[in-house]
Amino acid sequence: MIKVIVFTDLNLAFFTRKKYGSGPATAEFPGTRSVKDLIESLGIPHVEIGSVEISGSCSNEKLSLTDLITQDCRLNVLSVEAARSTGHYAAEFPSPGDAGFIFIPDVHLGRLAVNLRMLGFPADYSNSRSDEELARLADSAVNGLKAIVLSCDRGLMMRRCIKYGMVVRSREPVRQTIEVLQRFGLSGRAAPFSLCFNCGGLLEDAGALDNLSDAEKNSLPLKVRRLQDEYRRCTSCGQLFWKGSHYRSLAAKAAGIISAAAG
Numbered sequence: 001m002i003k004v005i006v007f008t009d010l011n012l013a014f015f016t017r018k019k020y021g022s023g024p025a026t027a028e029f030p031g032t033r034s035v036k037d038l039i040e041s042l043g044i045p046h047v048e049i050g051s052v053e054i055s056g057s058c059s060n061e062k063l064s065l066t067d068l069i070t071q072d073c074r075l076n077v078l079s080v081e082a083a084r085s086t087g088h089y090a091a092e093f094p095s096p097g098d099a100g101f102i103f104i105p106d107v108h109l110g111r112l113a114v115n116l117r118m119l120g121f122p123a124d125y126s127n128s129r130s131d132e133e134l135a136r137l138a139d140s141a142v143n144g145l146k147a148i149v150l151s152c153d154r155g156l157m158m159r160r161c162i163k164y165g166m167v168v169r170s171r172e173p174v175r176q177t178i179e180v181l182q183r184f185g186l187s188g189r190a191a192p193f194s195l196c197f198n199c200g201g202l203l204e205d206a207g208a209l210d211n212l213s214d215a216e217k218n219s220l221p222l223k224v225r226r227l228q229d230e231y232r233r234c235t236s237c238g239q240l241f242w243k244g245s246h247y248r249s250l251a252a253k254a255a256g257i258i259s260a261a262a263g
């Protein structure tokens with residue numbers, strides 16, 4: 001039997017605490033095992049791992065998730081957050097300067113998807129998508145974008161085809177949104193009300209009421225036509241938006257999320 005003692009940081013203790021308490025986790029197995037399989041057997045999905053080091057007699061050696069464990073050893077596993085803050089994070093990863101990504105929240109995270117769109121971050125969400133469909137979508141580039149899967153389901157996030165992702169810890173949508181912004185360093189890149197709440201398409205200025213088509217004008221409630229003279233249109237689904245009665249509370253919500261994520 002091979003015995004491996006695994007040390008993690010506090011972010012990853014979220015996954016191991018229940019079974020292993022506050023101490024290191026221990027795994028014993030016959031034969032050999034990949035680093036990914038070993039760490040996931042402790043309950044930590046690979047998307048949460050920022051770096052892995054094997055403790056040697058005089059120095060630590062970095063391991064990749066596909067390396068094999070062939071003898072007794074100690075592993076230091078850092079979360080994405082910890083690895084990034086200590087400069088150990090080497091994996092290709094969507095960064096704050098990289099606009100080429102899209103979030104794919106799972107079927108249970110509709111309100112998180114709406115919050116992300118409200119803040120200007122693209123989210124491909126469907127309330128009828130199965131885990132299999134989601135995994136297939138994550139595996140194929142969505143319009144050439146990197147797919148970042150968001151889910152509370154750690155089993156789903158262990159699937160090999162999901163390269164980028166995050167296990168969302170909170171069950172509360174605002175907290176979830178803050179978690180995502182913090183994880184991906186996005187608070188400084190938010191652009192509230194730049195994307196369609198319904199489909200995530202880009203919004204463009206549609207001008208004043210006179211600039212709208214007759215069909216668009218007729219689709220608006222009379223009160224809106226009377227009070228609003230500044231409209232935006234989704235370039236994807238055509239939906240019109242205006243600063244209605246909910247605008248102030250939504251703007252305050254967006255500002256609150258951005259501020260909490262930055263702090």
Ligand SMILES: [Zn+2]
Pocket residue numbers: 196197198199200201234235236237238239
């Ligand atoms: Zn739209």
